[in-house]
Amino acid sequence: MNAILQYIESYLSSDKTPGAAGNLFWMLVYILLVFVGLSVSVIAMNWLERKILAHMQVRLGPMRVGPHGLLQPFADALKLLLKEDIMPAEADAVIFWCAPFMVVLAAFIVFIVVPFGPTHAVTDMNIGILFMLGVSSLSVLGIVMAGWASNSHYPLIGALRSGAQMVSYEVAMGLAVVSAILMTSLNPSGTGTLSMIGIVQAQQAQHTWFVFKFFPLGLIAFFIFAVAMVAETNRAPFDLAEAESELTAGFHTEYSGFRWSLFFLAEYSAMIAVSSIAVTLWLGGWLRPFPNMLSGATWDQIFSLAPGAAFLFLAAMCFFNVLRMPKLPYFRIQTIGLAGFGVVLGLIGLVLLLPPVRVRIQDIFWFSAKVAAFMYLYIWYRGTFPRYRFDQLMRMGWKVLLPMGLGVVLLTAGVALALPNL
Amino acid sequence: MTDLSHLDLETPDKTFLDANELVINMGPQHPATHGVLRVILRLDGEKVLGLECVIGYLHRGVEKIGENRTYTMFNPYVDRMDYVAAVSNGLGYCEAVEKLLNVEAPPRAQYVRVILTELNRIASHQLWLGTHALDIGAITPLFYTFRDREEILKIFEKYCGARLTTHAFRIGGLQYETYNGFEQEVKNFLAFFKPKIDEYEELLTTNRIWVERTKGVGVISKEDCIALGVTGPVLRASGVKWDLRKAQPYANYKNFDFDIPTGQNGDTYDRYLVRMVEMRQSVRIIEQAIGGIPEGPIIAKVPKVMKPPVGEIYHSIEAPKGELGYFIVSDGSTQPYRVRVRPPSFVNLQALDVMCRGQLVADVIAVIGTLDIVLGEVDR
Numbered sequence: 093m094n095a096i097l098q099y100i101e102s103y104l105s106s107d108k109t110p111g112a113a114g115n116l117f118w119m120l121v122y123i124l125l126v127f128v129g130l131s132v133s134v135i136a137m138n139w140l141e142r143k144i145l146a147h148m149q150v151r152l153g154p155m156r157v158g159p160h161g162l163l164q165p166f167a168d169a170l171k172l173l174l175k176e177d178i179m180p181a182e183a184d185a186v187i188f189w190c191a192p193f194m195v196v197l198a199a200f201i202v203f204i205v206v207p208f209g210p211t212h213a214v215t216d217m218n219i220g221i222l223f224m225l226g227v228s229s230l231s232v233l234g235i236v237m238a239g240w241a242s243n244s245h246y247p248l249i250g251a252l253r254s255g256a257q258m259v260s261y262e263v264a265m266g267l268a269v270v271s272a273i274l275m276t277s278l279n280p281s282g283t284g285t286l287s288m289i290g291i292v293q294a295q296q297a298q299h300t301w302f303v304f305k306f307f308p309l310g311l312i313a314f315f316i317f318a319v320a321m322v323a324e325t326n327r328a329p330f331d332l333a334e335a336e337s338e339l340t341a342g343f344h345t346e347y348s349g350f351r352w353s354l355f356f357l358a359e360y361s362a363m364i365a366v367s368s369i370a371v372t373l374w375l376g377g378w379l380r381p382f383p384n385m386l387s388g389a390t391w392d393q394i395f396s397l398a399p400g401a402a403f404l405f406l407a408a409m410c411f412f413n414v415l416r417m418p419k420l421p422y423f424r425i426q427t428i429g430l431a432g433f434g435v436v437l438g439l440i441g442l443v444l445l446l447p448p449v450r451v452r453i454q455d456i457f458w459f460s461a462k463v464a465a466f467m468y469l470y471i472w473y474r475g476t477f478p479r480y481r482f483d484q485l486m487r488m489g490w491k492v493l494l495p496m497g498l499g500v501v502l503l504t505a506g507v508a509l510a511l512p513n514l
Numbered sequence: 515m516t517d518l519s520h521l522d523l524e525t526p527d528k529t530f531l532d533a534n535e536l537v538i539n540m541g542p543q544h545p546a547t548h549g550v551l552r553v554i555l556r557l558d559g560e561k562v563l564g565l566e567c568v569i570g571y572l573h574r575g576v577e578k579i580g581e582n583r584t585y586t587m588f589n590p591y592v593d594r595m596d597y598v599a600a601v602s603n604g605l606g607y608c609e610a611v612e613k614l615l616n617v618e619a620p621p622r623a624q625y626v627r628v629i630l631t632e633l634n635r636i637a638s639h640q641l642w643l644g645t646h647a648l649d650i651g652a653i654t655p656l657f658y659t660f661r662d663r664e665e666i667l668k669i670f671e672k673y674c675g676a677r678l679t680t681h682a683f684r685i686g687g688l689q690y691e692t693y694n695g696f697e698q699e700v701k702n703f704l705a706f707f708k709p710k711i712d713e714y715e716e717l718l719t720t721n722r723i724w725v726e727r728t729k730g731v732g733v734i735s736k737e738d739c740i741a742l743g744v745t746g747p748v749l750r751a752s753g754v755k756w757d758l759r760k761a762q763p764y765a766n767y768k769n770f771d772f773d774i775p776t777g778q779n780g781d782t783y784d785r786y787l788v789r790m791v792e793m794r795q796s797v798r799i800i801e802q803a804i805g806g807i808p809e810g811p812i813i814a815k816v817p818k819v820m821k822p823p824v825g826e827i828y829h830s831i832e833a834p835k836g837e838l839g840y841f842i843v844s845d846g847s848t849q850p851y852r853v854r855v856r857p858p859s860f861v862n863l864q865a866l867d868v869m870c871r872g873q874l875v876a877d878v879i880a881v882i883g884t885l886d887i888v889l890g891e892v893d894r
Contacts, residue, residue: 149654150661332876476652478647478650480723481726482874
């Protein structure tokens, strides 16, 4: 028992990622944690998107399954798993089978280099960002495969649109990333880094997030990336590939049941993945906000209370809604359920306030909070914008974002050479 | 298998991928064809080479039914044609039969008719706006317009018990006296609704994506409009100042002061703007009418058994979607000899091919939305 505790302790105080330390067991534990965490966030995103979008659109969203529809994602998942799995008679069976897995693999594998903290990543590759961009762009292959294999018009057009769109936006995205990487080289040794952890550490060493670096260059690069990442994940207002009013459901028109749910899972994981890149490159990754203005041990202590406080706030929201529940027999079980959920959230919040926990959890918390902000943006876009047309989308990618990206890279390089101490 | 020979297709290849042209069957089950419209698209990549509308999936033989019902019995049927603007349909039919019978609805009935019809015009335009925006990808306006349309439907429900297929008017006037507080409720609605139009416009009018998606899309010239018989907001957006409420006033529209909005470019954006202004103008008309409803009877003296003199009549009104005309032939019996409806949606739909040629697939959806068709009316 003691030996096990020591083993855990030895890892927790380690300053390396499991991959870098070569510890296979911890790597597996981390992979499992990331996988479970990702699945839970996709489920949460499903519920949140429906609720937030609903409230933006003067309606309530799911309210029936569980208190405030909290169990709706589980009901949906169950339904999808029980549905008949239909394959069109004319479909190319092998490719039709492979496509969803291709998409899901591409969306999930990238998470092995996502740095949730200085040691909280499965592994730290020295080409981390290239790996992320490379693997995540594989998902377009899966989409094209799905569209092709369905052997049907709408999926084919959807897949072609999606392929063209992802390829064009990848370029602008890559240029934005290059400008951020150039910024990492602003240190005495003059060497930059492609490692995801290294990029955040460079921001720490330079006492600024790259979004504020060389104002407004960092901001422009961040903007380019923020637009490109929405296009890259095929979300509104760039959701042409699955434009439901034009192409019914685009590339996954012919998919149903479990395989359709894999596309769904992949879409949301891809959204989280690109948001993680944006957070890592420009928003300081796991670093807490205001490290310069509000510095010192006292502020560190105060900020480390944030994760616990956030959960306690959610718990308080639950209890507030418990009070607002109608006092009717029909709602009793829902009220109890909501109160129970509040208690669970509250307990998590209290655990997160314990000193040994809160020191170790805050990196993960700040990273997740920043990613969550991006997720909210995604939902907000969807509630606000009409959809771009295909040619307008391509025009924006090639004629606006690409020249902007090139300019930003050149200017960043120039400024970095001329004024390395800025 | 539909015969496609008239579309002048090349010899079909073994797989469609080798073909130069891609023929896509949009509808009748498609989220953006507003019902059961089927459009056969010939595409070159994403570009539309031509299209053909296949209609009739909602055909109920309304005109034939008219020949087998008495004039009064046929009245509720017309509500089921353009079911989002049922009041206008009823108004057109009632007025046509009144002309045939040579009676005129009393002034009080006329005023209430104008108020309800204009309310219905707003409701119809709201539904158009919501679905049109939804087709272009903005989902939120739909819920805003439905929220506000609900207030109009509540007034209808209180007045005649039905929300959509209202059957609000009777030949010769009205069946029901207005309920207590009708005027106040309409006034409340106008006060509530005026800022809401600004809210819709805030979401869309200056929205960059909206403007890019609608400007220069589905352009149709003045001449084409007239040649194809296109009427309503589509015609006015192409720059023709033609509104039957002014051109050949019916009901008592000549008593009210309102403007006819027109566009210049005849594109989807202009049609959007025209309809937005029309909603404001409808508010203006109702404001004038609601204060001056005269006292008096609500229905003229019409015989219980209607036997109009032998003859024929064509009467048309400005429905929210365009010119809605009724051609009724009477043989002197209790039932019309022939009823023919000139539905605006049906005629406007002809223009789809002209408007979509050379555009992209996404524009076809935008153009179907901007034509504001209701398949119940197209197929009858």
